[in-house]
Amino acid sequence: MVLSxxxxxxxxxxxxxxxxxxxxxxxxxxxxxxxxxxxxxRVEKSYEKLSFEQKLNEIDHGEKAMKDIEMKKKHEMxxxxxxxxxxxxxxxxxxxxxxxxxxxxxxxxxxxxxxILPVPFVRDKRKSVHEVFVESGIQTKGKSWQRxxxxxxxxxxxxxxxxxxxxxxxxxxxxxxxxxxxxxxxCKGIKESYLNxxxxxxxxxxxxxxxxxxxxxAVKRFILSANTEFNETDIKCLVQNxxxxxxxxxxxxxxxxxxxxxxDITDILLGRLFQEFQVVLTTRYLPKLLDKEPKLLYMTGFDxxxxxxxxxxxxxxxxxDREEENxxxxxxxNPVIWDLCEVPLFFSMFAHLIHESEQITSYQTVTDIFRFxxxxxxxHMANKMRDENVQTHYLYDHRxxxxxxIAFEALQSNNTALSKEDVVQRIGHEFYLCYLQxxxxxxxxxxxxxxxxTGSNEGQTKVRFQHKIxxxxxxxxxxxxxxxxxxxxxxxxxxxxxxxxxNEYLFRFAxxxxxxxxxxxxxxVQKKTDGENFENVCVLEQLRRDKTILPKVRDMCKRxxxxxxxxxxxxxxxxxxxxxxxxxxxxxISNSNSTHCxxxxxxxxxxxxxx
Numbered sequence: 028m029v030l031s032x033x034x035x036x037x038x039x040x041x042x043x044x045x046x047x048x049x050x051x052x053x054x055x056x057x058x059x060x061x062x063x064x065x066x067x068x069r070v071e072k073s074y075e076k077l078s079f080e081q082k083l084n085e086i087d088h089g090e091k092a093m094k095d096i097e098m099k100k101k102h103e104m105x106x107x108x109x110x111x112x113x114x115x116x117x118x119x120x121x122x123x124x125x126x127x128x129x130x131x132x133x134x135x136x137x138x139x140x141x142x143i144l145p146v147p148f149v150r151d152k153r154k155s156v157h158e159v160f161v162e163s164g165i166q167t168k169g170k171s172w173q174r175x176x177x178x179x180x181x182x183x184x185x186x187x188x189x190x191x192x193x194x195x196x197x198x199x200x201x202x203x204x205x206x207x208x209x210x211x212x213x214c215k216g217i218k219e220s221y222l223n224x225x226x227x228x229x230x231x232x233x234x235x236x237x238x239x240x241x242x243x244x245a246v247k248r249f250i251l252s253a254n255t256e257f258n259e260t261d262i263k264c265l266v267q268n269x270x271x272x273x274x275x276x277x278x279x280x281x282x283x284x285x286x287x288x289x290x291d292i293t294d295i296l297l298g299r300l301f302q303e304f305q306v307v308l309t310t311r312y313l314p315k316l317l318d319k320e321p322k323l324l325y326m327t328g329f330d331x332x333x334x335x336x337x338x339x340x341x342x343x344x345x346x347x348d349r350e351e352e353n354x355x356x357x358x359x360x361n362p363v364i365w366d367l368c369e370v371p372l373f374f375s376m377f378a379h380l381i382h383e384s385e386q387i388t389s390y391q392t393v394t395d396i397f398r399f400x401x402x403x404x405x406x407h408m409a410n411k412m413r414d415e416n417v418q419t420h421y422l423y424d425h426r427x428x429x430x431x432x433i434a435f436e437a438l439q440s441n442n443t444a445l446s447k448e449d450v451v452q453r454i455g456h457e458f459y460l461c462y463l464q465x466x467x468x469x470x471x472x473x474x475x476x477x478x479x480x481t482g483s484n485e486g487q488t489k490v491r492f493q494h495k496i497x498x499x500x501x502x503x504x505x506x507x508x509x510x511x512x513x514x515x516x517x518x519x520x521x522x523x524x525x526x527x528x529x530n531e532y533l534f535r536f537a538x539x540x541x542x543x544x545x546x547x548x549x550x551x552v553q554k555k556t557d558g559e560n561f562e563n564v565c566v567l568e569q570l571r572r573d574k575t576i577l578p579k580v581r582d583m584c585k586r587x588x589x590x591x592x593x594x595x596x597x598x599x600x601x602x603x604x605x606x607x608x609x610x611x612x613x614x615x616i617s618n619s620n621s622t623h624c625x626x627x628x629x630x631x632x633x634x635x636x637x638x
Contacts, residue, residue, distance in 0.1 A: 128257060128265050129227065133214045135250045136230060140211040143204070144466060144493075145341055145375045154341070160208045161336040163201055163371060164327030165194075172325075178205060179212075181324060182221035182305070189322040190302065194309045196326030198496055198532065199372030202309035205326070206230065206277040209307065213273070222273060225305075227266060230275045233282035233292065234444050234491065235473065240284075242274075242291040242300075248473045272304045279310035280529060281495060283442040288316065311529060328369040337371075342378045357381050361388045364396065372494065376400055392568045393532070394539025397500055404465040427501060429454045430462070431508075434492065434501035438533065439524060443498055444471065447488040469493050496532050503536030510537065510544035519551045527552065527561040534561070539568030563605050580609050 140156040165181070166172045175181070181192060196202045212220040213228040222228060231245055239245050243259040243266070251257060257265070266272055276292065284290055294300035296308070296316050308314070313323070329337070335351075343351050358377060359365050364387065368374040373396075380387060380403055390396045433453060437443045447470065451459045462468040471489045492498040510518050527534060534552065538545040549565055552558045563583060583605060608614075 124257075124261070125226070125265060125269075128262075131251050131255060131257075132228065134252070136210045136214050136228075139230070140207050140214070143207070145379055156204060156207045156211050159337070159341045159375070160204055161329075161333050161340060163329050163333045166325045166327055168323050168325075174327075175324075177219075178208060179217075179219050179221065181209075181307070184322070188320060190305060191296070191298070191317070191321035192305070192307045192324060193313065193317070193321045194307065194324045194326065195313060196309070196311070197328075197370070198311060199370040199494070200326040200328050201371040202326060203232075203277050204371070206275050206307070206309050209275060225271045225273050227269045227272045228275065229266070229272070231277065233276055233278045233285075234442075235471065235489065236290075236292065237283040237442050237444060240290040242295070245291075272301070273307070274301065274304055275307045275309075277309050279308055279314055280312060281441075281443055283440070283444075285314065285441065329371050329374050330369075333371075334368060334374060337375065338378060341375070354378060354381060357385055357388055360385075361390070363391055363393070364388060367393065367396070372496065392539050394536050394568050397496075397532075397536065401467070401497075401500065404467060408461070408465045427458075427504070428508075430458075431501045431505035434498045435505040437492075437498055438502050438530065443491050443495065444489045445491060447490045450490050466493055467497055499530060499532040500536055503533050503540060506533065506537040506548075507541040507544040510547050511541060515547050515550050518547050519554075522548075522551055527555055527557060531561075531564065534565055535568050538565040542569070545569060563602060566605065577608075577612060577614070580605055580612070581614050584609055584614050 141153065143154045143156050143159055144152075145154065145159055162177055165175050165178065167175055175183075181194075194202055194205065207230075209220075209222060210228060210230045211217075213222040213225060216223050229242075229246060229250070231242070231249060235249050236245050239248065241259065243262045246262050246266075247255065247257065247259055251262075274295065276295075279285060282292065284292070287293065291300055293316055295306055296314060308321075334355075338351055338354060339346065342354065358368055358381065364377060368377060377387065380400065387396060387399050390399060433445065433450060437445060450468075454462075459468070463470065468490055469492075471491060473487050473489060492501075506518075506522070509521065513521075525533060534548060538548050545565070545568070549562060552562050552565060555561070566580070566583075
């Protein structure tokens with residue numbers, strides 16, 4: 028206690044009068060710690076009316092504000108002057124604040140895990156993540172690749188050497204859903220989860236962190252409420268003084284500053300920051316900037332067991348075996364669709380859409396299938412509107428040139444979190460509302476500490492596509508139109524910044540949307556790293572044109588066909604599809620005495636690798 032300590036040391040008498048000076052070193056030894064209080068001008072005025080002893084008592088009990096006691100040096104000695112006492116950040120933190128901070132985090136995550144949309148347009152049927160999450164394939168690398176049976180096992184070795192966990196998966200494989208499920212486990216204190224014993228969990232979507240270098244600023248802007256009591260300094264103290272922290276960083280491939288080396292995120296990955304914290308990173312590919320020994324986990328998609336589990340959990344929850352069987356039969360009708368059902372995002376959409384129309388089972392390419400999905404989004408929204416608005420929705424569905432360019436620029440700049448004001452200005456308010464209502468665009472709110480041009484410090488609303496695949500769909504329209512008007516060299520310059528597998532669907536959709544664009548894109552793809560393998564992916568988007576695809580299949584069969592464990596699973600699936608086409612059309616393989624038989628052998632090997 029301040030007053031009693033000063034009286035005991037003889038610096039103040041029982042009447043509160045200063046008896047002798049106190050040095051700064053002596054003052055520090057008293058270990059004075061005061062709680063943080065906010066005070067307004069009325070408290071300030073009332074404070075000045077107090078006697079000196081009363082002022083010390085106010086400081087002692089912390090019932091009003093913390094006041095600063097200025098120590099003016101005089102021959103290395105200071106006298107006590109009753110002014111505002113400025114506490115250190117550490118002295119502000121107490122048990123109640125930790126509780127409040129955790130409560131704010133859990134409130135933010137609740138809206139996150141309760142807002143899952145299996146199909147974007149069914150906005151009135153949001154689900155909690157635990158209602159749709161199923162255990163899909165996750166493999167981890169030890170001495171060999173091993174499947175883990177439950178997502179709880181991600182942290183099996185949490186007390187061992189690994190502090191960084193990298194979860195890698197192709198687009199649509201459920202990386203973000205898994206990350207949200209982990210947040211749910213923490214919030215609900217799931218007994219089987221390692222997170223049950225964790226004090227603080229920070230969940231950040233990296234696509235939002237454009238020009239936000241501080242992780243504490245990111246927590247304040249993107250997690251905490253707009254009227255939070257915590258500033259960045261408080262957050263830093265709470266996190267650094269916690270006995271256990273887990274940080275989940277979702278979507279490194281969408282992180283605008285992923286190629287820079289100037290942010291807290293980079294320092295975390297390199298082990299320069301939070302060395303003892305558990306960190307989980309989700310991404311499409313392995314980042315270049317990494318700590319020495321991260322634990323690698325690969326998401327392998329939905330197998331048969333996961334598909335059945337999802338149908339029973341999210342599509343046919345009443346246990347109707349006949350409806351479940353009919354749904355499976357419809358999905359299996361089309362080998363392309365059934366193959367895509369390995370991708371959880373596609374499977375969930377197909378499973379829900381198949382109830383609306385079996386037309387989807389007639390399509391042979393990803394481009395045609397996704398075109399149908401987008402059409403369904405618009406038609407469902409149009410059906411909810413009055414008759415006079417239906418034509419408007421039809422126009423918006425087909426006239427999206429401006430949105431196409433916005434999507435392309437977002438991918439090109441590695442920034443998919445867009446300014447709502449800019450988007451509305453470019454595409455118009457009605458168009459914007461239409462795409463917001465269909466679920467293709469979604470809004471995200473962020474707090475803002477800085478004051479804008481109008482003098483306001485209100486938060487900002489950012490806009491993004493519902494999933495990056497939707498962004499690639501509209502960007503592909505821009506690319507396919509541009510490809511028709513330009514030559515190969517000009518198109519190559521435009522596509523130079525896009526890596527193939529990181530933007531797989533951008534290239535696939537562009538090839539499938541326009542036959543003329545396909546020829547030019549294939550020429551460019553062949554010159555890129557891993558272009559020969561990726562060419563097979565693009566060729567499949569021309570399946571409906573046998574005259575186009577058969578020559579490409581013959582060219583492929585003249586080359587060495589490699590099937591390796593480390594290849595992307597998607598590539599192995601596409602190779603299997605092309606081999607199947609070769610088998611059906613009796614396409615021969617160079618330097619082989621056996622033709623059809625050899626192709627079938629390769630096909631069996633390829634399918635076994637994918638299984």
